[in-house]
Amino acid sequence: MSTQPTVAFIGAGNMARAIIAGLLHNGYPATRIWATGTQAAKLADLDTLGIHTGTDNNAAAAAADILILAVKPQMMKQVCAPLRDAVMQRRPLIVSVAAGIACDSLDLWLGGDNAVVRCMPNTPSQVQTGASGLYANERVSQLQKQQTELLLGHVGLALWVEREELIHAVTAVSGSGPAYYFLFMEAMISAGEKLGLDRDTATALTLQTALGAARMAGTSDLTPAQLRQAVTSPKGTTEQAILTFQRAGLDTLVEDAMQACANRSRELADLLRD
Known part of the structure; x- marks a missing residue:
């Protein structure tokens, strides 16, 4: 500066x-x-x-x-x-x-x-x-x-x-966002243990995978959707996991969760307004 x-x-x-x-x-x-x-x-x-x-x-x-x-x-x-x-x-x-x-x-x-x-x-x-x-x-x-x-x-x-109102959307995406990823990590670690891995191994693999995926998404010219498609071979193992997420309505669940976050942000702002 x-x-x-x-x-x-x-x-x-x-x-x-x-x-x-x-x-x-x-x-x-x-x-x-x-x-x-x-x-x-x-x-x-x-x-x-x-x-x-x-x-x-x-x-x-x-x-x-x-x-x-x-x-x-x-x-x-x-x-x-x-x-x-x-x-x-x-x-x-x-x-x-x-x-x-x-x-x-x-x-x-x-x-x-x-x-x-x-x-x-x-x-x-x-x-x-x-x-x-x-x-x-x-x-x-x-x-x-x-x-x-x-x-x-x-x-x-x-x-x-450009608009102050959009700070509520920022809160839903990035302000609270780290907790969403931590929650997903928790679930992956727990699932890894149930599949037979010890907790330390499941944790290390989960965290490194999250780090690697974020780094790839941040440095690649491809969109996250394209990167996902690149590792999702037809009738392969990854496809089965993705289909399970989709059948459970993952997109809708994420949208609902983030909307709830933004709504609460607005409520708190109203409470704190002079």
Whole structure:
């Protein structure tokens, strides 16, 4: 990032730590990073990284070019209220990684007329393979969008959506998505054991297969459907498994599950709206 803006994190939980680790891993200067939390003892390990740490949110906001709000959704309003004056004076780009909080609410709580980006990251960001959906309000400049992309790009993929409503779809696809794959892995491991494999072997084969399939899909010019067809020989073993999934209505089940996820995302957003 050529301009190297000062980035301040309000909240130092797993997501904030993942982004900080990604920034430092990619050479971002530690002196341009701030992180605050409610308990100094829990910030001790971040101190060793050379970044600014503390419990004073206002001091961090006053130094920030980009202010990343990384606290729990239900705490967001009470955290934002004391930051209002510092934000109105400094006018940093506001980036929220809290689920369910609308840009308008954040803007209101922080004094109004703020550039706000809403981000829906996911847990693989902790190992630099995350997938984040981003939405910017009308006050976010093109430069600020580029800066946000670079920041989130340090922990994985970052893609923009044109309407804030689409963040609910992002939640259903990638925000909650890792859990779907973990559930499928659980089922494969259990089935492998029932077929006679010991648990360690079934687990290792399942995880490596998931990793390999994802890597192939991510690097191939073929679509996932084409890759599936390439390994599904007529009247072969894979075909029998695929037909079983299809007869059980896998496509409909996945669609219903993701719709339920998106619906709940909307419900939670309504509950948290100011």
